[in-house]
Amino acid sequence: MNIVLAGNPNVGKSTLFNALTGLKQHTGNWSGKTVDSACGTYFHNNKKFVITDVPGSYSLKAKSHDEAVARMMISSEDVDCVVVVCDANAIERNFNLALQICELTSRVIICVNFADEAERTGTKINIDILERIMNVPVVRINARKKRGFSELFERVANYDKASPIKVSYGYDIENAVRKIEKVLNSIKLNINLRYISLRLLENDNEMWEYVKEHTENNSILYQKLTDVYEEVIKCLRCKGISHDEIRERIALNISATACRICSVAVSFSDRTFSTKEKLADKIFTGKITGFVVMLLLLSVVFYITLSGSNVISEFLSEMLFSSENKIALFMEKVGLPDFCIEMFVHGGYRVLAWVIAVMLPPMAIFFPLFTILEDVGYLPRIAFNLDRAFKKCNACGKQALTTCMGFGCNAVGITGSRIINSPRERLIAILTNSFIPCNGRFPAILCLITVFFASGENRVIASMWLLLVIIIAVFTSMIASYILSHTVLKGIPSSFALELPRFRKPQFGEIVVRSLLSRTLKVLWRAIVVSFPAGVLLWIVLNITIADKTLVAYVVNFFEPIGKMMGLDGTVFTAFLLGIPANEIVLPVAMMLYSSGACLIPDAGIASVSTLLSSNGWNLCTAVCAVMFFIMHWPCATSLLTVKKETGSIKWTFLAFALPTLFGIAVCSVVNLLFCMIL
Amino acid sequence: MKLTEAIEEKEYIIKKIDTDDEELDAFLFSLGCYSGEAITVISHLKSGCIVSIKDGRYNIDKELAEAIIVG
Numbered sequence: 001m002n003i004v005l006a007g008n009p010n011v012g013k014s015t016l017f018n019a020l021t022g023l024k025q026h027t028g029n030w031s032g033k034t035v036d037s038a039c040g041t042y043f044h045n046n047k048k049f050v051i052t053d054v055p056g057s058y059s060l061k062a063k064s065h066d067e068a069v070a071r072m073m074i075s076s077e078d079v080d081c082v083v084v085v086c087d088a089n090a091i092e093r094n095f096n097l098a099l100q101i102c103e104l105t106s107r108v109i110i111c112v113n114f115a116d117e118a119e120r121t122g123t124k125i126n127i128d129i130l131e132r133i134m135n136v137p138v139v140r141i142n143a144r145k146k147r148g149f150s151e152l153f154e155r156v157a158n159y160d161k162a163s164p165i166k167v168s169y170g171y172d173i174e175n176a177v178r179k180i181e182k183v184l185n186s187i188k189l190n191i192n193l194r195y196i197s198l199r200l201l202e203n204d205n206e207m208w209e210y211v212k213e214h215t216e217n218n219s220i221l222y223q224k225l226t227d228v229y230e231e232v233i234k235c236l237r238c239k240g241i242s243h244d245e246i247r248e249r250i251a252l253n254i255s256a257t258a259c260r261i262c263s264v265a266v267s268f269s270d271r272t273f274s275t276k277e278k279l280a281d282k283i284f285t286g287k288i289t290g291f292v293v294m295l296l297l298l299s300v301v302f303y304i305t306l307s308g309s310n311v312i313s314e315f316l317s318e319m320l321f322s323s324e325n326k327i328a329l330f331m332e333k334v335g336l337p338d339f340c341i342e343m344f345v346h347g348g349y350r351v352l353a354w355v356i357a358v359m360l361p362p363m364a365i366f367f368p369l370f371t372i373l374e375d376v377g378y379l380p381r382i383a384f385n386l387d388r389a390f391k392k393c394n395a396c397g398k399q400a401l402t403t404c405m406g407f408g409c410n411a412v413g414i415t416g417s418r419i420i421n422s423p424r425e426r427l428i429a430i431l432t433n434s435f436i437p438c439n440g441r442f443p444a445i446l447c448l449i450t451v452f453f454a455s456g457e458n459r460v461i462a463s464m465w466l467l468l469v470i471i472i473a474v475f476t477s478m479i480a481s482y483i484l485s486h487t488v489l490k491g492i493p494s495s496f497a498l499e500l501p502r503f504r505k506p507q508f509g510e511i512v513v514r515s516l517l518s519r520t521l522k523v524l525w526r527a528i529v530v531s532f533p534a535g536v537l538l539w540i541v542l543n544i545t546i547a548d549k550t551l552v553a554y555v556v557n558f559f560e561p562i563g564k565m566m567g568l569d570g571t572v573f574t575a576f577l578l579g580i581p582a583n584e585i586v587l588p589v590a591m592m593l594y595s596s597g598a599c600l601i602p603d604a605g606i607a608s609v610s611t612l613l614s615s616n617g618w619n620l621c622t623a624v625c626a627v628m629f630f631i632m633h634w635p636c637a638t639s640l641l642t643v644k645k646e647t648g649s650i651k652w653t654f655l656a657f658a659l660p661t662l663f664g665i666a667v668c669s670v671v672n673l674l675f676c677m678i679l
Numbered sequence: 680m681k682l683t684e685a686i687e688e689k690e691y692i693i694k695k696i697d698t699d700d701e702e703l704d705a706f707l708f709s710l711g712c713y714s715g716e717a718i719t720v721i722s723h724l725k726s727g728c729i730v731s732i733k734d735g736r737y738n739i740d741k742e743l744a745e746a747i748i749v750g
Binding site for chain 2: 058059061089090091092093096097123251252255278281282285286287380384387388391397421495496497498499500
């Protein structure tokens with residue numbers, strides 16, 4: 001059986017989906033987290049259910065991308081049952097959509113999620129009455145606590161065609177609908193005819209297109225339809241009912257029905273929000289307090305990341321680098337030739353060990369912490385705080401959300417830009433996302449900061465520096481947005497409303513552990529597929545000599561001038577170039593390149609970085625420039641591919657490549673110049 | 680008057696949504712924000728305000744707030 005999960009944004013569809021299928025769709029406590037539908041299977045009593053998770057939407061008007069997707073999925077013939085997930089805390093608004101879905105299909109089951117949570121705050125929902133009024137099965141569940149699933153699937157499996165409640169729109173419109181329906185009856189259509197008639201009356205373009213498509217080889221029928229339509233519209237106009245009036249009446253009747261249903265089936269003891277939540281929001285979104293809290297939270301997160309990752313990092317590097325010799329010895333015993341051992345151990349294994357020991361720990365700590373903030377519901381509040389700043393750049397306030405996602409992975413941030421409706425603002429969000437240091441670059445920046453800016457054990461200072469770097473990154477992404485919106489993507493910002501979700505206790509067991517595991521595994525996987533071959537390749541290039549110079553030396557020499565101009569050197573520049581497949585390997589590759597020149601072997605963690613880098617002429621200026629270049633340089637291959645996929649254009653993909661690169665070269669050069677002038 | 684002039688924590692009834700942007704109108708509608716409905720401003724901010732409509736809380740920006748006429 002094919003099942004679709006539909007509903008308002010942030011009602012827990014993805015949570016339900018994950019709980020059922022065991023898949024790992026990302027979930028978060030904010031509207032618009034899911035932008036792509038996902039598919040999974042669930043077995044109940046040996047029966048297979050294919051479940052599709054659809055992005056949430058407030059209505060089925062098909063005006064924006066998510067709504068169009070939702071409408072298409074729900075009306076699809078292959079779907080055996082649509083499970084409408086409703087949030088018990090905002091049941092009336094949720095029923096608005098449920099009623100619209102009931103109009104579109106008769107195979108509906110309503111799920112009331114968070115019913116127990118709502119009861120605690122004084123909203124009592126009478127399921128039996130609800131079921132009788134709606135005339136479709138209604139089930140109480142709690143997706144987070146995995147309650148009510150067996151009942152839900154009992155109902156899904158034994159689903160019998162129902163005739164859900166119909167919203168009536170008054171004599172005039174009903175009359176018009178009947179007339180159009182009559183004509184549509186002779187056309188072979190897959191969507192509910194009443195639904196089509198209503199949308200045609202509203203003059204919904206997409207629906208006209210749909211009807212046109214299905215009458216392609218029967219122009220007489222189409223002609224007849226338009227004739228009847230004209231007649232009906234004329235008739236309505238005579239009574240003083242314009243197109244706008246039709247639209248308004250339809251919408252009003254739906255929400256009035258939702259209101260009536262709720263007044264019967266739901267009792268509220270207290271409809272106001274608790275003072276605690278109100279106070280929290282006053283603080284989190286206040287003019288000054290909002291920013292103070294935001295910076296404070298970030299510094300705490302950075303502090304924990306720094307302290308935690310140091311410990312893990314030391315342990316891992318100890319373990320990994322000490323086993324290097326053992327592996328070499330083992331390979332010698334097996335009888336592999338010398339160059340082979342060299343290549344795999346000093347090439348592949350060493351880069352791999354570097355990535356795991358130095359890059360992995362910060363990610364493994366930062367990401368779960370970030371997930372906690374997301375799960376609590378803090379992200380939409382950040383978006384609100386930064387809204388004004390983004391508005392000043394003529395960008396959308398929702399860009400703050402994609403920026404936040406960029407900290408995890410730029411590709412995710414780029415895909416997430418779909419929540420922005422305006423194409424212009426979406427492009428800005430996509431093109432500027434790579435300015436945000438993602439999980440692959442973040443540890444490298446962190447490493448450089450610990451080595452050059454916060455000597456010793458002073459983690460408070462280190463996290464302050466890190467905070468500064470992050471602020472610079474966000475700020476440059478805003479400047480880039482400003483430049484874009486005043487040159488190639490001119491326009492005025494559109495307004496937006498963003499739902500402020502309830503604060504929820506984060507699901508430590510579920511999400512945090514899952515994000516830790518999935519992140520760690522993902523990085524490990526990338527480490528294996530990218531850094532190991534890269535290490536092997538690098539070793540080969542380092543050991544092939546042409547005219548007394550290694551192949552790499554030629555490349556490094558070639559980039560030396562531009563590297564020097566930017567306060568770096570050719571080696572680092574080359575490392576950045578080699579890091580295109582994955583930014584995680586940039587620093588390890590640079591280490592390897594250096595060590596081959598100076599015959600210094602980096603066989604320990606962060607401690608050796610300091611000696612190695614300074615022996616190769618690194619100073620404060622180099623470090624600052626390197627950090628800047630980490631923020632602003634070409635996006636990794638995955639990000640570029642995602643940009644290509646999202647924009648469908650080579651031109652924009654190229655711009656996504658060029659914009660941060662030019663920024664990086666310019667900023668680094670200026671920084672270098674400034675340092676030269678001062679020192 | 681416009682919603683931007685409303686007093687915090689006081690319930691108002693929406694008189695009209697003053698906008699030419701059909702999409703915006705439809706969006707506000709789907710949130711339950713249309714004439715005849717109750718709306719409460721929880722707090723005003725420089726960039727907009729936080730409002731509570733029915734059971735939901737939303738942050739809306741200044742332009743939107745100015746388009747909502749309450750009485």
